[in-house]
Amino acid sequence: QMIxxxxxxxxxxxxxVGEIIAEPLKALLxxxxxxxxxxxxxxxxxxxxxxxxxxxxxPHEFSGGQAQRIGIARALVVAPELVVCDEPVSALDVSIKSxxxxxxxxxxxxxGLTYIFVAHDLxxxxxxxxxxxxxxxxxxxxxxxxxxLYARPLHPYTRxxxxxxxIPDPTLARQRRAAPAREELPSPLALPSGCAFRTRCPLxxxxxxxxxxxxxxxxxxxxxxxxxxxxxx
Numbered sequence: 223q224m225i226x227x228x229x230x231x232x233x234x235x236x237x238x239v240g241e242i243i244a245e246p247l248k249a250l251l252x253x254x255x256x257x258x259x260x261x262x263x264x265x266x267x268x269x270x271x272x273x274x275x276x277x278x279x280x281p282h283e284f285s286g287g288q289a290q291r292i293g294i295a296r297a298l299v300v301a302p303e304l305v306v307c308d309e310p311v312s313a314l315d316v317s318i319k320s321x322x323x324x325x326x327x328x329x330x331x332x333x334g335l336t337y338i339f340v341a342h343d344l345x346x347x348x349x350x351x352x353x354x355x356x357x358x359x360x361x362x363x364x365x366x367x368x369x370x371l372y373a374r375p376l377h378p379y380t381r382x383x384x385x386x387x388x389i390p391d392p393t394l395a396r397q398r399r400a401a402p403a404r405e406e407l408p409s410p411l412a413l414p415s416g417c418a419f420r421t422r423c424p425l426x427x428x429x430x431x432x433x434x435x436x437x438x439x440x441x442x443x444x445x446x447x448x449x450x451x452x453x454x455x
Contacts, residue, residue: 223297227309229289233281239292240277243267246300266295269332270325287318291325298329307339311346323350344387348372356380359410359418366443376440376450378423417447425449 226232270291311319356364364377406421420426437444
């Protein structure tokens with residue numbers, strides 16, 4: 223199942239909340255009788271923080287955060303093992319974002335779910351992820367567990383990403399050195415030869431131009447960089 227980025231755009235405006243959440247049940251469990259389906263929908267609404275009295279309302283009557291709760295209920299009502307979350311909180315206000323993230327964490331623990339969580343907000347990634355895959359121009363740069371990634375990134379692109387994360391304390395922010403990077407951003411339709419990140423990487427050399435790096439294991443993580451040891455030093 224999938225949870226989409228834009229909560230309101232992903233909901234059919236012609237359907238009620240009850241119909242939206244019940245739709246996967248009709249498609250995947252067609253033999254389920256109407257009464258059981260209704261009970262499943264109501265139970266799922268309660269788990270995501272929606273009221274039973276809202277079952278006959280339409281999407282336009284809800285806020286963005288409430289609409290995303292509807293989307294979450296729709297995804298989980300068929301008890302999936304894997305849920306793809308495509309930037310599920312990026313369109314929400316900061317205060318609502320934290321509520322939805324905590325809801326996703328609670329539901330993961332309660333239902334034993336696995337999330338593939340697509341995000342560009344590294345603070346959100348740190349809060350929700352166990353393992354992280356870093357992508358650049360559609361290519362995998364680094365795969366590791368969350369704590370190792372933030373403590374000691376090995377790929378130059380990962381270092382660049384983390385150096386851009388805002389630090390609330392101005393004293394610490396001034397002490398942090400920004401990761402050096404060249405600003406030659408390639409087109410995703412015409413990637414450079416060798417390493418896709420080489421046009422921006424301060425460590426790039428002739429080998430990076432000639433040879434595309436493959437993922438290799440270093441200290442229990444995987445990195446696609448010829449100079450990963452130097453980058454993580």
